[in-house]
Amino acid sequence: MYPEDYRYSEEHEWLKVDGDTATLGITDFAQQELGEVVFVEMPEAGETFDAGEEIGSIESVKAVSDIYVPVACEIVEANASLDDSPETVNEDPHGKGWLVKIRITDPAALDELMDAAAYQAHIAS
Template sequence: MTTRYTKDHEWISVDGDVGTIGITDYAQQQLGDVVFVELPEVGRSVAQGDEAGVVESVKAASEIYAPVAGEVVEVNEGLADAPATVNEDAEGKGWFVKLRLSDAGQLDSLMDAAAYKSFCEGLD
């Protein structure tokens, strides 16, 4: 399984032709307590960089962007009742969307874990 990161603090973990997407631990720390998550409908197609949801915290609302293009095949329904899962396990149980990738080559434009860590260190 390959995990890649965006400069907007989303992660995508790819298994076969399906990528699981969420926000990074860094992003959830910046947002504070997550109180609401809006997810797209299953079957919706998104282009790379398109809005694929919204996460709201006590501090701010923030768009979630698709790291790659694809079709939404699953959303994390549990976040409707338990949005704090994003704070508890942002890069695990707090995932948002699963996409069937339409162009796996787009993953090459994203950062690996080491590059993302360096990127975040430059922000502090």
């Protein structure tokens, strides 16, 4: 369920790191908590953020949830397919439902992220 090669934040984002770039999404646990996603508000390519900053939000029928980026980064690409099919976040949260691709500008905060086992313990607690 939770890919072993992803890193996870306490705010229920996942990060798939590939060199100095990474893909970011929300976890299956997060999408279940939110319910059906109907709208995703995302940053533009080129915007830069510090670790822990809010980069956008996800609206479900019943709730709104902020998206945080766990590392300092520049946005490379937002997942444009979510404009028309936001439900992809529910259907495939760890795959096609990714939110943004980023270039990591300061990897220091990566060490604070959890591995799959630690994240599963986190959501079970």
